[in-house]
Amino acid sequence: MNDPLVVVGSGASGLHFAVTALEKGRRVTLLDVGHAREQPVLPDADLAGVKARHADPFAYFLGADFGSLILPGHDGEYYGFPPGKEYVFRQTGGVTARARGFAPLFSFATGGLAEAWTGGSYTFNDADLREFPFDFAEFAPWYERVARRIGVSGTADDLAPFLPPHDGLQPPLDLDGHSAALLDAYAARRERMNTRHGLYLGRARSAVLSRPLADRPACDRLGRCLWGCPTDAFYTPSVTLRALRAHPAFTYVPGVRVEHFTCGDGGRIARVHATDIATGAARSFETGTLVLAAGTLCTAKIVLDSLRRAGAGDVALAGLSDNRQVMMPFVTLSRIGHAHEPRSFQYHQLALALTAEDPFENVHGLVTTLKTALVHPVVQSIPTSLGTALRAFRDVRAALALLNVNFPDRRRPGNRVTLEADGDRTRLVVEYAPPPGEAERIQATLARLRGALRALGCIAPRGMVHVRPMGASVHYTGTLPMQATPAPFTTDATCRVRDFENLWVADGSTFPALPAKNLTFTLMANATRIAELCA
Amino acid sequence: MADAALLGREAETFARALAGCAAGERVRAAYARFLAHDDAPVTRADRLLLAAARVHPLCARATDAYAARFRKGGALRRRMVLLLALLECAPETYAAVDAPRRGGAALGLARLVWEGTAEALLAVAATLVLGPLHVCALILPEPRA
Numbered sequence: 001m002n003d004p005l006v007v008v009g010s011g012a013s014g015l016h017f018a019v020t021a022l023e024k025g026r027r028v029t030l031l032d033v034g035h036a037r038e039q040p041v042l043p044d045a046d047l048a049g050v051k052a053r054h055a056d057p058f059a060y061f062l063g064a065d066f067g068s069l070i071l072p073g074h075d076g077e078y079y080g081f082p083p084g085k086e087y088v089f090r091q092t093g094g095v096t097a098r099a100r101g102f103a104p105l106f107s108f109a110t111g112g113l114a115e116a117w118t119g120g121s122y123t124f125n126d127a128d129l130r131e132f133p134f135d136f137a138e139f140a141p142w143y144e145r146v147a148r149r150i151g152v153s154g155t156a157d158d159l160a161p162f163l164p165p166h167d168g169l170q171p172p173l174d175l176d177g178h179s180a181a182l183l184d185a186y187a188a189r190r191e192r193m194n195t196r197h198g199l200y201l202g203r204a205r206s207a208v209l210s211r212p213l214a215d216r217p218a219c220d221r222l223g224r225c226l227w228g229c230p231t232d233a234f235y236t237p238s239v240t241l242r243a244l245r246a247h248p249a250f251t252y253v254p255g256v257r258v259e260h261f262t263c264g265d266g267g268r269i270a271r272v273h274a275t276d277i278a279t280g281a282a283r284s285f286e287t288g289t290l291v292l293a294a295g296t297l298c299t300a301k302i303v304l305d306s307l308r309r310a311g312a313g314d315v316a317l318a319g320l321s322d323n324r325q326v327m328m329p330f331v332t333l334s335r336i337g338h339a340h341e342p343r344s345f346q347y348h349q350l351a352l353a354l355t356a357e358d359p360f361e362n363v364h365g366l367v368t369t370l371k372t373a374l375v376h377p378v379v380q381s382i383p384t385s386l387g388t389a390l391r392a393f394r395d396v397r398a399a400l401a402l403l404n405v406n407f408p409d410r411r412r413p414g415n416r417v418t419l420e421a422d423g424d425r426t427r428l429v430v431e432y433a434p435p436p437g438e439a440e441r442i443q444a445t446l447a448r449l450r451g452a453l454r455a456l457g458c459i460a461p462r463g464m465v466h467v468r469p470m471g472a473s474v475h476y477t478g479t480l481p482m483q484a485t486p487a488p489f490t491t492d493a494t495c496r497v498r499d500f501e502n503l504w505v506a507d508g509s510t511f512p513a514l515p516a517k518n519l520t521f522t523l524m525a526n527a528t529r530i531a532e533l534c535a
Numbered sequence: 536m537a538d539a540a541l542l543g544r545e546a547e548t549f550a551r552a553l554a555g556c557a558a559g560e561r562v563r564a565a566y567a568r569f570l571a572h573d574d575a576p577v578t579r580a581d582r583l584l585l586a587a588a589r590v591h592p593l594c595a596r597a598t599d600a601y602a603a604r605f606r607k608g609g610a611l612r613r614r615m616v617l618l619l620a621l622l623e624c625a626p627e628t629y630a631a632v633d634a635p636r637r638g639g640a641a642l643g644l645a646r647l648v649w650e651g652t653a654e655a656l657l658a659v660a661a662t663l664v665l666g667p668l669h670v671c672a673l674i675l676p677e678p679r680a
Contacts, residue, residue: 048629048630051624051629051633052626052629054626057624057625057629058565058621058624058625060624061623061624062620062624066569069569069617069620070616070620071613071617072607072608072612072613072616073608334640335640336643336644336647337636337637337638337639337640337641337642337643338635338640339635339637340635342633374620374623374624375619375623375632375633376616376619376620376623380612380619383603383604384600384603384654385596385597385600385602385603385654385657385658386553386599386603386615386616386619387552387553387554387596388596388600388650388651388654390553390619390632391636391646391650392646392647392651394635394636395643395646396643396647397635398635
């Protein structure tokens with residue numbers, strides 16, 4: 001990789017590429033729109049403390065414009081998007097999309113989409129990596145390196161075959177009472193759960209500190225995860241960016257939206273062209289090596305716009321993939337009447353795997369026991385008067401949990417990203433169709449999960465299952481896949497785009513398949529691998 | 536647009552029905568602030584249910600039990616969910632919404648059975664009273680503005 005080394009995007013991929021390149025002694029310039037998180041308020045207060053002491057608790061929890069209020073007729077979500085994370089999905093106005101069968105989400109935040117993640121740091125096993133140019137043994141050192149960098153807590157347990165362990169794990173956090181009860185129920189029926197239901201339950205692998213790491217403290221269970229951890233015990237990429245900004249070889253250029261690149265003599269990319277968000281003025285940056293890490297859809301737009309300007313005609317980037325997600329609330333009967341635990345890690349503490357004949361088709365789930373989420377989105381979904389629903393909710397709150405089920409996806413040629421004219425600009429066109437038989441597969445899987453939950457003493461009411469629209473999981477991959485056979489708009493094993501000598505892609509675009517897991521940890525590990533091998 | 540005094544009384548009545556607590560000044564002000572800019576349609580059926588609910592907290596419970604089945608996306612439910620959201624955030628009232636009810640599984644289950652029975656009785660009574668009025672409100676033409 002030649003100088004100047006320019007990275008586009010400050011998400012998990014771009015930052016872990018940058019930090020690795022800096023560790024190798026390179027100079028890095030990072031271009032970013034960079035909508036920033038506000039300073040955390042009352043950093044020592046737990047959730048009740050915020051409600052009691054915040055000057056404007058309605059703005060903190062519901063938004064100054066009530067944008068996080070969930071009223072009847074909402075789309076079935078059980079969490080309002082927290083106002084403190086509004087910056088994650090704030091748009092710039094310069095990127096638009098027309099979509100069919102897909103609800104695309106874009107982030108222009110410092111730290112990218114992972115500023116709003118739930119910390120699931122799951123390794124891909126050999127079945128997941130079947131179409132990748134490396135197996136788990138080759139990839140494990142990158143997982144370990146990232147885990148030591150960001151802090152991942154977890155342990156090797158029954159999920160180890162599905163989530164292979166690495167040496168970078170911190171001990172897991174103490175379980176909340178409900179999660180502990182579920183794990184005990186599973187342990188008492190382990191053989192039946194494994195053989196009859198094909199279900200394996202274990203501790204989550206989460207990007208939250210159980211031990212201090214550098215200047216970050218261990219989690220002190222303030223219960224504010226959803227609204228943004230005020231102590232940074234929970235990892236988000238902006239933690240890394242903050243550290244990088246003090247590095248003398250790192251130049252951070254916020255406030256610019258990269259539009260396209262142009263080539264010089266010999267077909268090498270020579271300049272990156274951007275728009276200054278504040279003034280609308282055009283800016284350009286010399287580059288010897290360009291690393292795109294803007295997220296699959298924005299990376300596709302930059303590539304397609306560049307090709308279009310270079311006269312390549314209408315190009316389609318095929319293979320867009322995403323995890324279908326289904327939210328399945330359930331009640332653990334033995335927990336009814338217990339007190340809920342607001343002072344606890346709020347995101348999932350347990351994970352599960354449901355086996356399939358083809359291990360790539362295994363389904364993975366995250367079990368989040370209800371602790372400190374807002375009450376009104378859940379209570380209104382109970383089919384009674386709100387007063388009755390609220391009183392019933394207070395009795396069963398410690399028994400409520402949400403299973404977030406992820407389904408795998410594969411690249412298919414019809415699922416693609418193209419451009420169309422939009423005045424004097426261009427607009428992304430995203431087309432997606434689910435695989436044949438998806439609805440039946442989802443129903444069959446949910447029936448199996450319901451049976452397994454029953455065996456654990458839980459009830460999952462049918463009417464409360466929510467199948468999220470495709471695009472909602474924001475695990476977008478597959479448009480510039482790593483593959484062994486050279487072909488246009490593919491990448492080699494180091495994620496170099498074959499059509500350009502000095503263009504690398506460090507985000508999910510290069511994943512040739514998408515297992516049913518949170519991919520952020522693998523994105524960070526892969527970006528680290530690319531930088532270590534090539535920078 | 537309802538006036539602030541009416542909305543304040545409405546908020547107090549609904550708070551008693553929902554959580555058995557007073558709404559308080561901060562919640563009442565936020566309730567009125569949201570509704571001042573809320574452009575969701577309010578039909579004659581909605582006005583009927585709102586009027587019935589404002590009478591007394593018990594009427595609010597019964598009317599909401601009816602609305603939960605027959606007017607789930609209407610103005611009454613919308614306002615009561617808004618109020619619930621405000622109550623759970625305000626320093627004066629969040630504990631009434633948020634605090635766990637103690638007593639163990641047996642008492643918890645007993646309370647659930649009692650709540651379910653009371654809800655069923657309220658819903659039947661509300662349906663007998665409000666059902667015919669709601670049907671009339673739906674089939675008669677809206678007066679011209």
